[in-house]
Amino acid sequence: xxxxxxxxxxxxxxxxxxxxxxxxxxxxxxxxxxxxxxxxxxxxxxxxxxxxxxxxxxxxxxxxxxxxxxxxxxxxxxxxxxxxxxxxxxxxxxxxxxxxxxxxxxxxxxxxxxxxxxxxxxxxxxxxxxxxxxxxxxxxxxxxxxxxxxxxxxxxxxxxxxxxxxxxxx
Amino acid sequence: xxxxxxxxxxxxxxxxxxxxxxxxxxxxxxxxxxxxxxxxxxxxxxxxxxxxxxxxxxxxxxxxxxxxxxxxxxxxxxxxxxxxxxxxxxxxxxxxxxxxxxxxxxxxxxxxxxxxxxxxxxxxxxxxxxxxxxxxxxxxxxxxxxxxxxxxxxxxxxxxxxxxxxxxxxxxxxxxxxxxxxxxxxxxxxxxxxxxxx
Numbered sequence: 203x204x205x206x207x208x209x210x211x212x213x214x215x216x217x218x219x220x221x222x223x224x225x226x227x228x229x230x231x232x233x234x235x236x237x238x239x240x241x242x243x244x245x246x247x248x249x250x251x252x253x254x255x256x257x258x259x260x261x262x263x264x265x266x267x268x269x270x271x272x273x274x275x276x277x278x279x280x281x282x283x284x285x286x287x288x289x290x291x292x293x294x295x296x297x298x299x300x301x302x303x304x305x306x307x308x309x310x311x312x313x314x315x316x317x318x319x320x321x322x323x324x325x326x327x328x329x330x331x332x333x334x335x336x337x338x339x340x341x342x343x344x345x346x347x348x349x350x351x352x353x354x355x356x357x358x359x360x361x362x363x364x365x366x367x368x369x370x371x372x
Numbered sequence: 373x374x375x376x377x378x379x380x381x382x383x384x385x386x387x388x389x390x391x392x393x394x395x396x397x398x399x400x401x402x403x404x405x406x407x408x409x410x411x412x413x414x415x416x417x418x419x420x421x422x423x424x425x426x427x428x429x430x431x432x433x434x435x436x437x438x439x440x441x442x443x444x445x446x447x448x449x450x451x452x453x454x455x456x457x458x459x460x461x462x463x464x465x466x467x468x469x470x471x472x473x474x475x476x477x478x479x480x481x482x483x484x485x486x487x488x489x490x491x492x493x494x495x496x497x498x499x500x501x502x503x504x505x506x507x508x509x510x511x512x513x514x515x516x517x518x519x520x521x522x523x524x525x526x527x528x529x530x531x532x533x534x535x536x537x538x539x540x541x542x543x544x545x546x547x548x549x550x551x552x553x554x555x556x557x558x559x560x561x562x563x564x565x566x567x568x569x570x
Contacts (some may be wrong), residue, residue, distance in 0.1 A: 221555040222536075257565040258558045264565075265530045270419050272411035272432070280433045281404050287437050289396050314440040 216244045216251045220258050319345070388448040395443025407436055410456060413532060417457055421464050423516060431467070435460045450541065457528070457542045476543045514564025522557030529554055 219241050245252050320341060329339025380436035394402035414435060438459050446455050514525050521543075528539045539550045 217381060217559065218551065218555045221558050222551055246520070254559070254562065257562050260565050261511055261526075261558055261561050262530045265515075265526060268508050268512055268531075270412070271415040271417040276405055276415070276429055277411050280407050280436050283433055284403050284407065284436050284440050284462050285400050287440055288400055291398065291441070360444070 212244060213248065214252055216241055216248065217254050221249070222253045316345075377530050379557050388450070390448075391452050392446050393450030395439070395446050398440060398443060403436065406439070406452070410453065410532035413453070414456060414460060415476060416462055416531060417513075417524075418464065418528060419462065419466055420515065420523055421520065423520075429491060431463050435506060438463065451538060452530070454534070454538050454541050457532075458544075461542060507555075510564050511561060514561045514567075517561040521555050522560055525550060526557040526561075 219237060223241075245255060278323070321339050323341040326332075327334065327340075330337075332340075382429065389403065389427050391406070405435070411432075413429060417430050418431045419425055420432060423429050433455070439456065442459070446452070515526070525539060528534045528542060529536075534542070536547055540547050543550070545553075
């Protein structure tokens with residue numbers, strides 16, 4: 203017997219069986235036949251459960267008969283909107299790839315140019331007879347100055363150069 | 373399982389895999405086809421869930437945009453419709469949460485809402501069609517008044533023909549809860565069915 207129905211009172215058990223009848227919620231094959239026989243016997247003797255069975259049948263039939271359909275305009279609008287969004291996503295993905303390629307190129311050029319600059323500074327330091335810590339410090343200053351300047355500018359734009367709305371002044 | 377059943381199960385699994393592959397590619401042709409294929413089922417679900425046709429149409433569009441954006445998450449191991457309805461359901465719930473801290477149940481409390489639009493029956497002169505239409509209107513009105521969780525379960529079971537397991541997956545509830553909601557939903561609709569008979 204279905205465990206859901208084991209402990210229910212007879213009316214509740216019958217109504218639950220009616221509600222689920224025809225679904226796979228009840229056990230299959232033999233046990234279901236036994237339950238079906240029990241239900242048939244119960245419906246013979248219980249008018250309220252019989253009425254519930256009749257009401258349920260009508261409800262299910264009515265539910266299946268209520269027509270709610272999508273209009274052609276809605277389908278067309280949705281298809282257009284989805285296509286538009288798909289195009290946007292494609293463009294975003296393309297931009298993302300461009301950014302990825304740029305990042306890779308910048309990383310590569312940084313690796314190459316750093317090595318070259320280091321050698322250049324070493325040669326200049328040697329030519330100018332500077333001690334190693336001096337030309338190394340010069341290299342660090344030269345290397346970091348652009349990034350520091352850009353950082354300061356960006357910070358400034360985010361604070362005192364910005365108006366009250368947070369947008370930037372012309 | 374017999375050979376015919378095996379064939380259908382295998383064909384459905386293949387179809388789901390094709391859909392999953394197409395969604396990962398964001399294939400516009402596939403999406404157009406899916407929108408057409410599921411248009412009525414999805415809209416009906418959203419109308420019942422939200423209780424309003426105009427809102428349901430907005431959700432309909434949003435659902436498909438979500439399907440496009442999150443297509444990569446569909447693995448093809450489950451029915452596409454189950455995944456689709458889950459997305460639609462989450463959209464409606466998110467919308468309700470953003471409006472006010474509430475649950476799906478609150479949709480059932482909107483007493484001022486009119487019953488769902490029922491188009492005119494095909495043959496207005498036929499007595500049976502009129503009676504049928506009136507009964508549908510009564511039950512439709514009843515659906516508007518019962519708790520949204522019951523309404524949703526009844527719709528998925530009896531209109532969409534989903535299995536109990538599929539419903540459990542869509543609504544994220546145990547199987548026992550699904551069974552109980554079907555039973556309680558039918559019980560809650562009883563007064564309207566009786567009213568339709570009078």
